[in-house]
Amino acid sequence: MGSIKLEGVEKWFGDVQVIKGIDLDIEDGEFVIFVGPSGCGKSTLLRMIGGLEETSRGAIRIDGRDVTAEPPAKRGLTMVFQSYALYPHMSVRDNMGFSLKTAGAPKSEIDTKVNHAASVLKLEQYLDRRPKDLSGGQRQRVAIGRSIVRDPTAFLFDEPLSNLDAALRVEMRYEIAKLHQSLGSTMIYVTHDQVEAMTLADKIVVLDFGKVAQVGSPRELYERPANLFVAQFIGSPKMNVIPCSTEGTSYSLSGGRGGDYHGAGEATQLGIRPEHMEIMSVGEGALDSVIDVVEYLGADCFVILDCGALGKLTSRVSGETALKSGERVGLSFPTDRIHFFDRAGKAVD
Incomplete structure (x- = not known):
């Protein structure tokens, strides 16, 4: 089992509150x-769950057991950090x-x-x-393997891919997704990269200055953002937002x-x-x-549009578009x- 429950969790550093009463069921x-x-508090919250940061107020429960005051070793969790933290004089086998x-x-x-861990992570030929x-990706797999052998209640990942180049990040995203499928273990993962969040998560927790802005599946957050912060944080390029006024059954710009x-x-x-924005005459x-x-990107083009007092908007269209700078168009x-x-x-339904 690997259920985790946060009840009114807070974290204070002196007079500064960085985690502001979070309730969450995993x-x-x-x-x-x-x-x-x-600076939104995501790594601090993860470290609180792992026991590496003291919880100022509230409770953390793992499988129903209150572990708020327990040290990391007694929580049955394991962490994978941004730094691989491998012993350089030891073999892969000995590190794991x-x-x-x-x-x-x-x-x-x-x-x-x-x-078993080496088999799951395709590391058999590197054990000695x-x-x-x-490579960087292989070292990160060793760090993950070191966690797997402990058979933890849950895995905690703190920005594990941020040290890798773009190609390796894509490869390791795939490896972590397959790992979750094969192990079926609870995993909590911290990242500032919303592409990682959208492609890996069953559930995303969007944090904004120590508070939960919204919790939901990637699709829910993308299609039904609860507020302007989530609407513009989730999605690349980000959502276009322009001022409007409403009256009755119409809006005006x-x-x-x-x-x-x-x-x-x-x-x-x-x-x-x-x-979703359509370019017209x-x-x-x-x-x-x-x-x-x-901006030509191959399959897509990003079209930056000057809307005068309303500012700049971005449209995503087919890479086969014939649009050119300076053209006047309708939106x-x-x-x-x-x-x-x-x-x-807040979103208005």
Whole structure:
């Protein structure tokens, strides 16, 4: 079992509160990712779960047992850090089995668990090498293997891929996803990279200055953001947001035309994803704009549009587009693709 429950968890450093009363349920076998901008408290929260940071207030329960005051060794968790922290004088085999050896496990048990972890992580041919003879991705797999042999209640990952180059990050994302599928263990993963969050997580926890902004599946957060912060943090390129006003069943844009509105309250901000915005002829759609820059990416193009007082908007279109800088175009916002937000930044349904 590997369920984890946070109840009103807070963390204070002197007079500064960095974790502000978080309630969260993590089910057995879930892959949960904490994501948010630098300084939002995601690594601190992970370290609190692992016991590496003291919990100022609230309770942390693992499989129903209150572990708030227990040291890391008694929580049954294991952490994989940004730093590999491998012993350079030891072989891969010895690095992976070191924690079991220090715990006094018999050699036969150590060999069995190390060989199993090496098989899962495709490290069999590297067991007799030392860390200096491995690539960055292989070293990270060894660090993960060192955690697997301990058979933990849950794995805690603190930005494990941030030291790798772009190609290795993609490869290791795949490896971690396959690892979760094969082990079925609870995993909590911290990252500032929302692409990692979207591709790996069963459930994403978006943090904003020590508070939970929203919890949900990647699809839920992308399609139904609860507030403006989540709407612009999740998605690349980020959601376009422009000021608007609403009255009755219509919305209007300053310097534009507007369209239909079906919200239950007043909205002051309109959001539209780049891939949902349609480029049309001048005079059609919600407003007119001038194409500023066309960024060609192969399969896609990002079209940066100058909308005057409304600022710059980004549209994602096919890489086969014939659009050019300087063209005047109209922009259409399909009614079922628009998001509206009130003055406090909350989504208006």
